[in-house]
Amino acid sequence: MPAGAEEPDSLATLGLAYQRDIRPLLERFCLDCHSTQQQEGDFDLQQFAGLEQVRLDPQAWQKVDHMLETDEMPPEDNPQPSSQQQQTLQHKAGKVDHRTTHSGSAVCPEK
Ligand code: HEC
Numbered sequence: 001m002p003a004g005a006e007e008p009d010s011l012a013t014l015g016l017a018y019q020r021d022i023r024p025l026l027e028r029f030c031l032d033c034h035s036t037q038q039q040e041g042d043f044d045l046q047q048f049a050g051l052e053q054v055r056l057d058p059q060a061w062q063k064v065d066h067m068l069e070t071d072e073m074p075p076e077d078n079p080q081p082s083s084q085q086q087q088t089l090q091h092k093a094g095k096v097d098h099r100t101t102h103s104g105s106a107v108c109p110e111k
Contacts, residue, residue: 014099015051017092023050025089029074029081051096058100065090065097 009017026045032038034045045064048054054061067073068090074080081089 009095009099011051011099014096018051018054018096021088022092022096023048025081025085029079029085032078033074051100054096055100058097061093061097061100065093068093 026048030045033040034043036044036046043060043063048057048061068086071086080086
């Protein structure tokens with residue numbers, strides 16, 4: 001592993017973080033618009049019940065990561081996560097993105 005890379009979480013750890021930290025926040029702030037029934041922007045977040053599903057569709061998750069990073073979602077006239085919730089989401093979603101997009105074989109350098 002290259003020095004200075006972010007510590008690689010195991011998939012098990014990430015899976016737990018997803019269930020415990022990410023999913024409830026998505027449910028609270030995103031699923032009103034991005035449920036399987038209500039797919040605003042043609043985007044269904046409810047389908048990501050766990051890390052397994054996320055790994056099947058890394059591109060979609062990249063978009064989520066991007067939206068969180070750029071603060072575009074939730075739309076500004078809707079309930080916003082507290083700054084701490086925002087941080088948690090962004091940080092953990094970023095890790096999941098890293099890990100799923102690069103299929104865990106290598107840890108890519110910080111952007
Ligand atoms: C009030 C409704 C609403 C909420 C809440 C909401 N979104 Fe969205 N979202 C939209 C709409 C409408 C679009 C499509 C238009 C646009 O891109 O602005 C969209 C688009 C997206 C897209 C882009 C889909 C694509 O294919 O480009 C992503 C990713 C996304 N939302 C993620 C999220 C996440 C993550 C959250 C929660 C943190 C969230 N959204 C909360 C309404 C919402």
